[in-house]
Amino acid sequence: MLVSLRREGIWLWGDRFSTTVRRREALRQGAAFVTAAGLTALAVPGAAAAAPTVAQPIIRLLVELNWEGNGNFPGLVQHLANQFIADNWTVHHPGVQVLTMPGDGANGTVHPSAGSTVAAILAGAGPDIVSPCMAIESFYSQGLLRPLGPYITRDNVDLSVYPPEILRTMTFNGNLYGLPDTLMPHTLFVNLSVLDQMGLPYPQPDWSYGQATDLWRSIAGTHNKQWTYGARLGLDSQSGGSIAWLMHAFGGSVRSPDGARCAMDSKEALQALNWLIPLFQQKVAEPGWPGWAGTTAVFQTAPSYGIAGYAVSAHAAGLKWTFFPYPVFPAGRSTMLLSCMYGMNANSKNPPALVWDFMKFITVEPAWQRFFNSRLALSTPNQTTPELWDYWLTVAVSTAPPLRNAHLEYFQQATTYGWSWSTFRYEDGQAQSVINSYVNKMIARQMSVEEAASEMTRQINALEVAGAQVATQSARETAAYLLLRVT
Secondary structure (H helix, E strand, C coil): CCHHHHCCCCCCCCCCCCCHHHHHHHHHHHHHHHHHHHHHHHHCCCCCCCCCCCCCCCEEEEECCCCCCCCCCCHHHHHHHHHHHHHCCCCCCCHHHEEEECCCCCCCCCHHHCCHHHHHHCCCCCCCCCCCCCCCHHHCCCCEECCCCCHHHCCCCCHHHCCHHEEEEECCCCCCEEEECCCCCEEEHHHHHHHHHHCCCCCCCCCCHHHHHHHHHHEEEECCEEECCCCCEEEEEHHHHHHHHHHHCCCCEEEEECCCECCCCCCHHHHHHHHHHHHHHHCCEEEEECCCCCCCCEEEEEEEEHHHHHHHHHHHHCCCEEEECCCEEEEEEEEEEECCCEEECCCCCCCHHCCCCCCCCHHHHHHHHHHHHHHHHHCCCCCCCCHHHHHHHHHHHHHHHCCCCCCHHHHHHCCCEECCCCCCCCHHHHHHHHHHHHHHHHHCCCCCHHHHHHHHHHHHHHHHHHHHHHHHHHHHHHHHHHHHHHC
């Protein structure tokens, strides 16, 4: 089983990948054996009742599922997910068949792009439930998502179990268009062994960003014949959206609330950049997404979906370590809190009430969270409900015992103050590339923080104006196309 799972996954440790999905794969490498063991146990014959069969299904639902565990979704994971769906949802819906496929945010090498899903929807063959990850606004701007408000109201869904910050990323013009697949709060992984060797004190959980800065400066330098960074922070040249948590920490923002204007030249954003950039320039900190290898940073950004990888790798290296919260910044505590979403295809030919019923099964009801997220993926739930987090904690420590004293409660706490990515309303990919480019110029001392922030703001605002014009024309063409299909 372990061999087959390794063949399906990508086990490269510390490489820099070009997409968010592949960055996640690197983190999960160290957890391969625990996930394989868990999947093997779940696949034992007789572990679940045989799925009921329905002759000649009348309705077929095509569903994109986001997989945040090891390896690819197609294969054993998909088989187990399909079986669980058959036993717990399809059995109550005679005449309906559910077909699953990996979503845009799914882990592994086999997953569609958001663009291919959009094309399929426009061609009349798209999934009934879609899972755009960092492409939410592209779906919304083309009218491809169905507002969830009427269904939320009808079924009296308690939205307070979802972090407001996550719902913000799925709300446009006052309408909610999605619900999260899983919450991905970030904390810090701390190599306590290095602090012990240097004779440095451990920080307290309520530490300030000034105390963090002083400690990281004390660490930075040559240690064991190699350069040791104080911290590796969740920011890199491949994902400008990951800087949003830092802007929030200083009371600023990457963009305006409607996403149509850049706000990186505000006094709060400049304060954040003037704190961060010198740390990079002086090699006190290094930018980068999480990863065990390729860095000697003592404090490292650690996402919840990579906890087993950290535990296994640190245990194998004989380190003394723990997880720790981000410090308190001028505007309060802040960290990355990410989530992909599930949404309803507005152009689906199937009954919307039926599509919603299945979406509610994977986003509202707790059974799916316990099985798919906690047991299969070892991923944190999509809600803040204490019972679901207690269940995840039990599964995590029983699957990877080194996690028992690692203070996993800091991940749960991060769901209350974490900040998500900030996508722009139009041309988000280009806008993020502009941010990346000018952040790199700041680090390389090619431009001052103020000059770079001013220029990136100007360029992005021009992109947004042009993007709005293109979107208006595209919406007209899409409406005309759909009208021709109907008539």
